[in-house]
Amino acid sequence: MTTAHRCTLAIALGALSVLAQAPRQDEKASKSSSAQPLQAVQSGSGAVGVNPNQPYRPVPLNRASSRETIFEFYLRALNPRQIRWGDKIDRRLVQLAEQSVLNPYFRWSAIQTGIILFLLLVCWVWWDKMRQTKWVAAECLADAINAKCIAEDRALEAIGLYNRHIEQCNRVIESQESGLPGTSPTDTWRQEVLTLKNKLTAEEARSMRLQKALEDREALQAGLEQRLRQLETLVQERQNGANAELVARLQRAESQLWDKKTPKRGAK
Numbered sequence: 319m320t321t322a323h324r325c326t327l328a329i330a331l332g333a334l335s336v337l338a339q340a341p342r343q344d345e346k347a348s349k350s351s352s353a354q355p356l357q358a359v360q361s362g363s364g365a366v367g368v369n370p371n372q373p374y375r376p377v378p379l380n381r382a383s384s385r386e387t388i389f390e391f392y393l394r395a396l397n398p399r400q401i402r403w404g405d406k407i408d409r410r411l412v413q414l415a416e417q418s419v420l421n422p423y424f425r426w427s428a429i430q431t432g433i434i435l436f437l438l439l440v441c442w443v444w445w446d447k448m449r450q451t452k453w454v455a456a457e458c459l460a461d462a463i464n465a466k467c468i469a470e471d472r473a474l475e476a477i478g479l480y481n482r483h484i485e486q487c488n489r490v491i492e493s494q495e496s497g498l499p500g501t502s503p504t505d506t507w508r509q510e511v512l513t514l515k516n517k518l519t520a521e522e523a524r525s526m527r528l529q530k531a532l533e534d535r536e537a538l539q540a541g542l543e544q545r546l547r548q549l550e551t552l553v554q555e556r557q558n559g560a561n562a563e564l565v566a567r568l569q570r571a572e573s574q575l576w577d578k579k580t581p582k583r584g585a586k
Contacts, residue, residue, distance in 0.1 A: 539578055
Protein backbone atom coordinates (compact mmCIF):
# COMPACT_ATOMS: atom_id res chain seq x y z
CA MET A 319 0.00 0.00 0.00
CA THR A 320 2.93 2.40 0.64
CA THR A 321 4.22 1.93 -2.91
CA ALA A 322 0.75 2.65 -4.33
CA HIS A 323 0.53 5.87 -2.31
CA ARG A 324 3.94 6.92 -3.57
CA CYS A 325 2.95 6.27 -7.20
CA THR A 326 -0.27 8.27 -6.80
CA LEU A 327 1.60 11.17 -5.19
CA ALA A 328 4.16 11.19 -8.03
CA ILE A 329 1.39 11.32 -10.67
CA ALA A 330 -0.34 14.20 -8.86
CA LEU A 331 2.92 16.19 -8.62
CA GLY A 332 3.58 15.65 -12.33
CA ALA A 333 0.11 16.92 -13.25
CA LEU A 334 0.57 20.01 -11.06
CA SER A 335 3.94 20.75 -12.66
CA VAL A 336 2.35 20.51 -16.13
CA LEU A 337 -0.40 22.91 -15.09
CA ALA A 338 2.11 25.33 -13.59
CA GLN A 339 4.23 25.36 -16.77
CA ALA A 340 1.28 26.19 -19.09
CA PRO A 341 1.70 29.48 -21.04
CA ARG A 342 -0.26 32.52 -20.06
CA GLN A 343 -0.94 33.96 -23.48
CA ASP A 344 -4.38 35.27 -22.65
CA GLU A 345 -3.10 37.30 -19.72
CA LYS A 346 -0.30 38.78 -21.84
CA ALA A 347 -2.75 39.67 -24.62
CA SER A 348 -5.10 41.40 -22.19
CA LYS A 349 -2.21 43.36 -20.65
CA SER A 350 -0.93 44.46 -24.08
CA SER A 351 -4.41 45.52 -25.19
CA SER A 352 -5.01 47.52 -22.01
CA ALA A 353 -1.54 49.12 -22.23
CA GLN A 354 -2.15 50.61 -25.72
CA PRO A 355 -3.55 54.23 -25.58
CA LEU A 356 -6.91 55.19 -27.05
CA GLN A 357 -7.07 57.60 -30.01
CA ALA A 358 -9.62 60.42 -29.88
CA VAL A 359 -11.90 60.52 -32.92
CA GLN A 360 -14.55 63.18 -33.63
CA SER A 361 -18.02 61.76 -33.74
CA GLY A 362 -20.80 64.28 -34.24
CA SER A 363 -20.71 66.95 -31.54
CA GLY A 364 -18.33 64.98 -29.33
CA ALA A 365 -15.32 62.73 -29.39
CA VAL A 366 -14.91 59.07 -28.72
CA GLY A 367 -11.89 56.92 -28.02
CA VAL A 368 -10.93 54.16 -30.44
CA ASN A 369 -8.53 51.29 -29.75
CA PRO A 370 -6.38 50.54 -32.81
CA ASN A 371 -6.71 46.81 -32.14
CA GLN A 372 -10.51 47.10 -31.93
CA PRO A 373 -11.48 49.98 -34.23
CA TYR A 374 -15.14 49.03 -34.41
CA ARG A 375 -15.67 49.38 -30.64
CA PRO A 376 -15.51 53.12 -29.83
CA VAL A 377 -15.34 54.11 -26.18
CA PRO A 378 -16.85 57.43 -24.99
CA LEU A 379 -14.28 59.75 -23.44
CA ASN A 380 -14.62 61.57 -20.11
CA ARG A 381 -17.64 59.53 -19.09
CA ALA A 382 -18.68 59.40 -15.45
CA SER A 383 -17.98 56.04 -13.81
CA SER A 384 -20.99 54.40 -12.18
CA ARG A 385 -20.94 53.45 -8.52
CA GLU A 386 -20.10 49.75 -8.00
CA THR A 387 -22.59 47.51 -6.21
CA ILE A 388 -21.92 45.27 -3.24
CA PHE A 389 -21.78 42.24 -5.53
CA GLU A 390 -19.18 43.90 -7.77
CA PHE A 391 -17.17 44.82 -4.67
CA TYR A 392 -17.09 41.24 -3.40
CA LEU A 393 -16.38 39.95 -6.91
CA ARG A 394 -13.44 42.35 -7.23
CA ALA A 395 -12.24 41.38 -3.74
CA LEU A 396 -12.40 37.67 -4.48
CA ASN A 397 -11.09 37.93 -8.04
CA PRO A 398 -8.96 41.08 -8.29
CA ARG A 399 -7.31 39.96 -11.54
CA GLN A 400 -10.71 39.34 -13.21
CA ILE A 401 -9.74 35.84 -14.32
CA ARG A 402 -12.34 33.70 -16.11
CA TRP A 403 -11.86 30.53 -14.13
CA GLY A 404 -14.17 28.42 -16.30
CA ASP A 405 -12.16 29.03 -19.46
CA LYS A 406 -8.92 28.69 -17.57
CA ILE A 407 -9.96 25.33 -16.08
CA ASP A 408 -11.03 24.11 -19.53
CA ARG A 409 -7.65 25.06 -20.98
CA ARG A 410 -5.84 23.37 -18.12
CA LEU A 411 -7.94 20.20 -18.58
CA VAL A 412 -7.09 20.15 -22.27
CA GLN A 413 -3.42 20.55 -21.43
CA LEU A 414 -3.67 17.81 -18.81
CA ALA A 415 -5.29 15.45 -21.33
CA GLU A 416 -2.58 16.21 -23.89
CA GLN A 417 0.18 15.59 -21.36
CA SER A 418 -1.40 12.47 -19.81
CA VAL A 419 -3.88 10.36 -21.77
CA LEU A 420 -2.78 11.47 -25.21
CA ASN A 421 0.89 11.12 -24.30
CA PRO A 422 2.26 7.62 -25.19
CA TYR A 423 4.93 7.87 -22.48
CA PHE A 424 2.26 8.53 -19.89
CA ARG A 425 0.23 5.55 -21.10
CA TRP A 426 3.33 3.33 -20.95
CA SER A 427 4.09 4.56 -17.43
CA ALA A 428 0.47 3.98 -16.38
CA ILE A 429 0.58 0.41 -17.73
CA GLN A 430 3.81 -0.26 -15.87
CA THR A 431 2.34 1.21 -12.69
CA GLY A 432 -0.76 -0.99 -13.04
CA ILE A 433 1.40 -4.09 -13.56
CA ILE A 434 3.49 -3.21 -10.51
CA LEU A 435 0.37 -2.69 -8.39
CA PHE A 436 -1.07 -6.00 -9.61
CA LEU A 437 2.18 -7.79 -8.74
CA LEU A 438 2.14 -6.16 -5.32
CA LEU A 439 -1.43 -7.39 -4.82
CA VAL A 440 -0.44 -10.92 -5.87
CA CYS A 441 2.53 -10.85 -3.50
CA TRP A 442 0.34 -9.67 -0.64
CA VAL A 443 -2.26 -12.41 -1.31
CA TRP A 444 0.50 -15.02 -1.46
CA TRP A 445 2.04 -13.74 1.78
CA ASP A 446 -1.34 -13.78 3.54
CA LYS A 447 -1.99 -17.34 2.31
CA MET A 448 1.42 -18.48 3.55
CA ARG A 449 0.77 -16.81 6.90
CA GLN A 450 -2.54 -18.67 7.23
CA THR A 451 -0.79 -21.93 6.28
CA LYS A 452 1.84 -21.33 8.95
CA TRP A 453 -0.85 -20.69 11.56
CA VAL A 454 -2.65 -23.93 10.62
CA ALA A 455 0.63 -25.86 10.73
CA ALA A 456 1.43 -24.35 14.13
CA GLU A 457 -2.00 -25.36 15.46
CA CYS A 458 -1.59 -28.93 14.16
CA LEU A 459 1.90 -29.13 15.66
CA ALA A 460 0.61 -27.87 19.01
CA ASP A 461 -2.17 -30.49 18.96
CA ALA A 462 0.38 -33.21 18.14
CA ILE A 463 2.66 -32.09 20.99
CA ASN A 464 -0.27 -32.06 23.44
CA ALA A 465 -1.35 -35.53 22.32
CA LYS A 466 2.24 -36.76 22.74
CA CYS A 467 2.40 -35.36 26.29
CA ILE A 468 -0.94 -36.99 27.20
CA ALA A 469 0.18 -40.33 25.71
CA GLU A 470 3.45 -40.18 27.66
CA ASP A 471 1.57 -39.50 30.92
CA ARG A 472 -0.80 -42.41 30.30
CA ALA A 473 2.13 -44.67 29.40
CA LEU A 474 3.97 -43.72 32.59
CA GLU A 475 0.85 -44.48 34.66
CA ALA A 476 0.44 -47.87 32.97
CA ILE A 477 4.14 -48.69 33.43
CA GLY A 478 3.96 -47.76 37.12
CA LEU A 479 0.87 -49.90 37.63
CA TYR A 480 2.55 -52.84 35.87
CA ASN A 481 5.70 -52.43 37.94
CA ARG A 482 3.71 -52.41 41.18
CA HIS A 483 1.85 -55.54 40.10
CA ILE A 484 5.10 -57.31 39.22
CA GLU A 485 6.60 -56.26 42.55
CA GLN A 486 3.62 -57.68 44.45
CA CYS A 487 3.86 -60.91 42.48
CA ASN A 488 7.55 -61.17 43.27
CA ARG A 489 6.89 -60.62 46.96
CA VAL A 490 4.21 -63.33 46.94
CA ILE A 491 6.57 -65.74 45.21
CA GLU A 492 9.34 -64.97 47.67
CA SER A 493 7.06 -65.48 50.69
CA GLN A 494 5.47 -68.59 49.07
CA GLU A 495 1.96 -67.27 49.53
CA SER A 496 -1.09 -68.01 47.42
CA GLY A 497 -1.32 -64.53 46.07
CA LEU A 498 -5.05 -64.31 46.70
CA PRO A 499 -6.20 -61.26 48.62
CA GLY A 500 -7.72 -61.70 52.06
CA THR A 501 -11.46 -62.23 52.16
CA SER A 502 -13.66 -59.78 53.97
CA PRO A 503 -17.01 -60.70 55.63
CA THR A 504 -18.87 -59.38 52.64
CA ASP A 505 -16.88 -61.60 50.30
CA THR A 506 -17.54 -64.59 52.60
CA TRP A 507 -21.28 -64.01 52.50
CA ARG A 508 -21.17 -63.61 48.75
CA GLN A 509 -19.27 -66.88 48.44
CA GLU A 510 -21.81 -68.66 50.62
CA VAL A 511 -24.72 -67.22 48.65
CA LEU A 512 -23.08 -68.36 45.41
CA THR A 513 -22.57 -71.87 46.86
CA LEU A 514 -26.21 -72.07 47.97
CA LYS A 515 -27.35 -70.93 44.54
CA ASN A 516 -25.29 -73.68 42.93
CA LYS A 517 -26.75 -76.28 45.31
CA LEU A 518 -30.27 -75.04 44.64
CA THR A 519 -29.68 -75.32 40.91
CA ALA A 520 -28.39 -78.89 41.32
CA GLU A 521 -31.39 -79.89 43.46
CA GLU A 522 -33.78 -78.37 40.95
CA ALA A 523 -32.13 -80.34 38.15
CA ARG A 524 -32.34 -83.53 40.22
CA SER A 525 -36.00 -82.88 41.02
CA MET A 526 -36.72 -82.37 37.35
CA ARG A 527 -35.02 -85.68 36.49
CA LEU A 528 -37.06 -87.52 39.16
CA GLN A 529 -40.23 -85.85 37.94
CA LYS A 530 -39.43 -87.00 34.42
CA ALA A 531 -38.82 -90.59 35.59
CA LEU A 532 -42.08 -90.54 37.56
CA GLU A 533 -43.99 -89.36 34.52
CA ASP A 534 -42.44 -92.15 32.45
CA ARG A 535 -43.42 -94.77 35.07
CA GLU A 536 -46.96 -93.41 35.20
CA ALA A 537 -47.22 -93.58 31.41
CA LEU A 538 -45.97 -97.19 31.48
CA GLN A 539 -48.42 -98.07 34.24
CA ALA A 540 -51.27 -96.52 32.26
CA GLY A 541 -50.28 -98.63 29.25
CA LEU A 542 -50.20 -101.82 31.35
CA GLU A 543 -53.57 -101.06 32.91
CA GLN A 544 -55.06 -100.48 29.49
CA ARG A 545 -53.63 -103.78 28.31
CA LEU A 546 -55.03 -105.49 31.41
CA ARG A 547 -58.47 -104.10 30.76
CA GLN A 548 -58.29 -105.36 27.21
CA LEU A 549 -57.37 -108.81 28.47
CA GLU A 550 -60.17 -108.75 31.02
CA THR A 551 -62.60 -107.83 28.28
CA LEU A 552 -61.31 -110.65 26.16
CA VAL A 553 -61.68 -113.07 29.10
CA GLN A 554 -65.23 -111.96 29.73
CA GLU A 555 -66.04 -112.60 26.10
CA ARG A 556 -64.67 -116.12 26.38
CA GLN A 557 -66.27 -117.08 29.70
CA ASN A 558 -68.01 -120.10 28.19
CA GLY A 559 -64.76 -121.93 27.32
CA ALA A 560 -61.65 -122.63 29.38
CA ASN A 561 -58.52 -121.03 27.99
CA ALA A 562 -55.46 -121.92 29.97
CA GLU A 563 -53.19 -119.85 27.79
CA LEU A 564 -55.30 -116.72 28.32
CA VAL A 565 -55.31 -117.29 32.05
CA ALA A 566 -51.55 -117.67 32.00
CA ARG A 567 -51.16 -114.45 30.07
CA LEU A 568 -53.46 -112.71 32.51
CA GLN A 569 -51.42 -113.96 35.43
CA ARG A 570 -48.19 -112.81 33.78
CA ALA A 571 -49.70 -109.36 33.14
CA GLU A 572 -50.79 -109.11 36.77
CA SER A 573 -47.37 -110.16 37.98
CA GLN A 574 -45.70 -107.57 35.71
CA LEU A 575 -48.07 -104.90 36.95
CA TRP A 576 -47.30 -105.88 40.52
CA ASP A 577 -43.58 -105.72 39.82
CA LYS A 578 -43.93 -102.22 38.30
CA LYS A 579 -45.94 -100.94 41.24
CA THR A 580 -43.55 -102.31 43.84
CA PRO A 581 -40.47 -100.11 42.93
CA LYS A 582 -42.75 -97.13 42.41
CA ARG A 583 -43.94 -97.36 46.00
CA GLY A 584 -40.42 -97.75 47.22
CA ALA A 585 -39.39 -94.61 45.31
CA LYS A 586 -42.21 -92.61 46.86
